[in-house]
Amino acid sequence: MVDDQIGRTNAASHALKRAGSFISSLALTFLGLTAITFLISRMTKIDPVLAIVGDKASKEVYDKTYAMLGLDKPLIVQYGGYLRKLLSGDMGTSVLTSQPVLTDLIHVFPATFELATVAIVMGVLIGVPGGVIAAARKGHWQDQVIRVVCLFGYSIPVFWLGLVGLFVLYGKLGWVSGTGRLDIGYDDIVTTRSGILLIDAALEGQWDIFRNAFSHLILPASILAYFSLAYIARMTRSFMIDQLSQEYIIAARIKGRSYWGAVWKHAFPNIMVPLITVIGLSYASLLEGAVLTETVFAWPGLGQYITRALFNSDMNAVLGGTVLIGMVFIGINLFCDFLYKIFDPRLRSA
């Protein structure tokens, strides 16, 4: 009984320690991330004072604004100010839309979220079985096919594949719809609730719009899915090869399990933990792939927002978008780390 209690307190203090190190590493990475974006904003050649007062302003006005923006203070103080504003959700105003950057980001994020989520679901549904089959049939033709598919996925420029996809599937065959999220005739019919068109259209029972949105979504989502599929399949394959060489597989086979039974029922459950991390990481990198894909498909999401801002020297918007993607990236990274430690029994009872 006493042993049991000690065990429990140990486990509790362990969990606390883990949560502590999780939070501190989150905070540190956040500080680093914001420090980098702050330095980038100081690297721009655009004079923030001139942007406000214009080049006809007198020296006096210029100096006053310079001091008002806090540019005369040491860099570290300026960074503190930047951080304080950021934490209260103030990312400045976008020059392009004259709205707070945060409002803009909240507005465009659902489109990217929809695209990335559909893509990751497709990537997992194809990539995981693909990787398992490649490992189980290592060296056979199935393995070679999957290897080539993955290799191409690592080598093809995503923006180019998008263009070729548009050319063939939309231009020549007409199987899918073109750029944008909807045909022009369907715009602004559905009220925005979640910002995710498939959900919003389904909620209102507008099945025409649902179908139209889907035919616009499917091509960019498949292209993004291909890239995450390549990564997921390759990692799944190497995890599975590791497991299939273990002795418990031989034991299961001796016991009379069929080969595929051993693969799916014995080996596969053991790769779930590292697989979660891989899926998390590739979901995060989809946000990145979305920057280029959205440009090609005129998809009104985060990626297009950032690139449009780029060309209009709208630094607040660029940095706001960068911070958001960086934070999602770091968040997913750390979350996977955390899951890893929780779900792996060997790491649980140290």
Place this chain on the structure above:
Amino acid sequence: MILQQSQTLSQWLQTDAPVSARQAAAGKTYRAIRSIVANPAALAGLIIILLLIAVAFLAPFLARGISPIAQDLDNRLHAPDLAHWFGTDELGRDIYSRTLYGARVTLAMVLLVSVIVVPIGLAVGTLAGFLGGWIDSVLMRITDIFLAFPRLVLALAFAAALGPGIENAVIAISLTAWPPYARIARAETVTISKSDFISAAKMQGASTWRILFKHIVPLCLSSVIVRLTLDMAGIILTAAGLGFLGLGAQPPTAEWGAMVSAGREVILDQWWVATIPGVAIFIVSLGFNLLGDGLRDVFDPKST
């Protein structure tokens, strides 16, 4: 080299008991080359990269003297034919010639990024690994922060701040590409510094810098180079992505990413404008991926 009379060159290279350090190194290189040549995929990758280098050097000759920037507005968006093998773009420029010259830009960017990234990664990694303590913690924390950042987005933000252009694109990519090398160099350094020969060097009075540069850095190089080859495809794709977004080489320079972007508007009617430079990007990054996989098999059989 001292070749004994009874020995052939291949025996000298393959001997189990090399008599000099140079012979050992030559033998190691020979075995590495042999195993790459024996691996068809890696060989294909090597050939593609050699072709890229050849095309970059021989571009004027291979382009049959057609300038990559000469405009011919009467022949805009001309389909591929005998005069223009890959057709012409929206300004009537020859896409075949532009694709060949584009190899120069790609090769130059790849070389510049490598020259910047490897020394930074080695410096940070070996210092952290060798000195340990708080220097190690600080340097590795910084590395982790850069590593946690989405690469393309960070490069985008840098390139946007610095302004468009090849040099700035190279700087932007380098700033985001060095962390993995620091990680590798650190891991190698930690193992190497525990070896007896490092203690021996220390006891002989070698300075920290001497040990770092003469003993540790050379031993880190091979794993760093393998990683660099594997990363090359990613660097090329990022560079092309920046070019596609208009942040890389500026017009009229022929750059593959920018060329694909120029073909966007006309993709449905004049497919060749965007498609052909994209194929070039694909082939080159495929080449680096194939070679990288092969090199990893040769130098680091554990991780396959």
